[in-house]
Amino acid sequence: MRCRPATAHTGGLAPAGARLPGGWSSPLAVALVAAALAGPASRAAADEAPRVMSLNVCTDQLVLALAEPSRIVSLSVLSGDPDYSYLHAQAGAFPNNAGVAEEVFIARPDLVVTGTYSLHNTTQLLRHLGLRVEEFGYTQTLDTIAGDIRRMGTILGHADAGEAMAATFERDLAALALPADAPRPTAVIFGQNGVATGAGTLADSVLAAAGFRNLAAERGFSGMAPYSLELLVVDRPDVVLLSARVEDAPALADQVTRHPAIASSGAMTATGIVPRGSWSCGGPFTLEAVRALRVLRDELLAAEDASG
Amino acid sequence: MELSARGLNVDLAGRAVLRGVDVDVRPGEVVGLLGPNGAGKSTLMRALAGQVAHAGTVRIGGRDGAALSPSERARLVAYLPQTRVIGWPVSVEKAVALGRLPWLGFGGRPGPRDVEICREAMAVMDVEGLAGRRATELSGGEQARVLAARAIAQDTPMLIADEPASGLDPAHQIAMMAALGTIARRRRAILVSLHDLTLAARWCDRVVVLRDGAVAADGDPADVLDAAMLAKIFGIRAHIAREDGRPVLAPVGLSGEAARGTAAGEMR
């Protein structure tokens, strides 16, 4: 069980134990049951691989990709949200935590993984209580993903699997690289409330890898920054990338992304191009976002050629 | 035109306030409406002005009061409420001019005739000198005269005034009553409620006395306001003298044993 094939990283990670009954929500109880179900063969592993609890949706997905299911105590509540978690289906098999220090303390995992910033006070408190907490960088780009995978592999006691997964990721990413002089259409990721994604973000690096110029980054915006409707009309990107609405739960935040001025400007809009959750967090699956955007770019260029 | 009511009944909050009241006010006469507190004077006036639901008939200038539209009624009957409200610091002139409202079409501007009527109404109430002042800054008595001028400026064949003289100084009380008399001489029917029996006896052509929501007496002040009536209805004793054939009352105290002790009960 320690030498899982590296190719298992994007799916098919069925938990070893059966799906737990709904009433069993205490992480401690779950961990005990999981350990019991794992049987004698995993005892040896149990001695080495730490029992891990993840408090952040991004670390959740690295844990899911690299840890043995029996060693996962619980994942964050967001791990089951398809908008943030690409691996939400697998995550459904595990108990959730709300990231509260008290529940971590009761569950007594060997290792807590979380993101910097996400639960800063909790992290301090947990360390004070003597728990081992590993923090992963809040800011991710395509370039940090391989490193994060390797690090997660190491701290989970599966350095080899981590290395293999990271190498595959690097190879696949390299295969997608474009020549320096390749045509690059312009794009703006125009999110709810007219907030665009600028430089230094995972999405910015994904756009670049897919062959787009991110106008928000070129305007000097970094991180999440409001991009005024007027500037969007003036800049007129080749494509405006919109996020899908939350079904059955409207918010005014969506209105500006559907403002008629965008359509009038002649910019193409595209909604839900990247698979849900594929670029909220960096992981092997983030390549799916690159691939989806590459398809869009190639279509845009083809349409441009066709029209003259 | 005549203002009359037949068999008027009014219930307020389940209490019978008026019970079978008959009353007539004919053109050219000032009718004083008298009675102790709670007798139903204000309610009767509001019913005649079409402002309170009632059973029985009210006839205004020969027409069924219930069938009149609010604007038709406003051109026939002016009503001066007892409660004096002046909401905004408007000029006296503007306040009086509002009396012309029923005669102006929507957005209509007052013409020379309207201006003349307002001027006359102000003259009758002796408020011409206050024309430019803000109505809210006047004394209570001055405000009362301004509001009365507003009702007079409505220039209707019938006028109902609820205690227009209360709060006025003696000279203006007399002036108010004299003014109502002057207006009545122009073939207007005037119903005025008063607490001051002396004033009523001196200035009204006829008095109607209400007690417990019913008419207790109706007739010439000289006939109605005798010692027995004063004791029985109002619970007072008064000297009654005569001047120019009209009674002059001077109340001197509460009625005693002779009035069979009803006064205290009645006054409650």
Next chain:
Amino acid sequence: MSPARLALLLSIAVALLFAASLLVGPAALGLTASLDGLLSGGGEAAAIIMREVRLPRALLAALVGFGLGLSGAALQGFLRNPLAEPGIIGVSATASLGAVIMFYSGLAGASMLALPAGAMVGALVAVVVLLAIAAGNTTTLTLILAGIALSSLAGAFTSLALNLSPNPFASYEIIFWLLGSIKDRSMLHVWISLPPMIVGWTLILASARALDALSFGEEAAQSLGIDLPRARIMLVAGVALAVGAGVAVTGAIGFVGLVVPHLLRPLTDRMPSRLLLPSGLGGAALLLAADIAARTIVPAKELNVGVLTALIGAPFFLWLVTRSRRGLA
């Protein structure tokens, strides 16, 4: 000042501020480019910015401001109370609640069209409740306390509804509904709010005579031929429509209806009817000015316009309260 002169001056102010509003924006368009974009449709981006971004914004500021000023003047006249205002007496907050329930519950089907309906129902409920409280003799204190209670209740329900929404952005929109903004509105917002607003304004303006007559009390008004129940319905409906339709597209913007009639009253003969049109125009001018300020005070960061009107209006309100505290007792 003569009514015609006052209306003319205020109209000029509205026109100037409207033009200024069209010229302010992050896309630094020159005067000629702006005019060109607005009128000829030349210069594609400029035309889109002028016609689809700035024009609806300026129009909504003017229209909603007009409705708020007009409603404030009408409510003050109707209640004979200089502290009456759609925001203070809770009408705006309940209109917000109506819109929020309609929109976030999904009843509106994520469309904007049902929003004004929800907001108008909310406003209507508030005005009816207040009139029921104000029936008979209301002191200023009763009215304001009732307004505070209504506002707080509606605000709490608004927050609750938004917090319960599964949409992660909804809870951030509490500020929009409680403090208002005219950011990034489109002509659709103008079209959905304009018809009810016009009906509302018409109803209010048609009540002008009744408001004058009511200056001297309800009994005097009736004796002057005012059909009181009808006047009451017209005013209630008028305010609900004018305020509700505005709140549906801009959120609750407070104090416009308080400040404007009060500033303009001394310039009129103080009859409520003479204050209506000037207050509407003054409201339009004030909201246009506040919206320009909201865009320019802090560079590259928009404020909620309701924050600005509250910053102007709340101290003014306090001053009015202290000045009229004899009336509050």
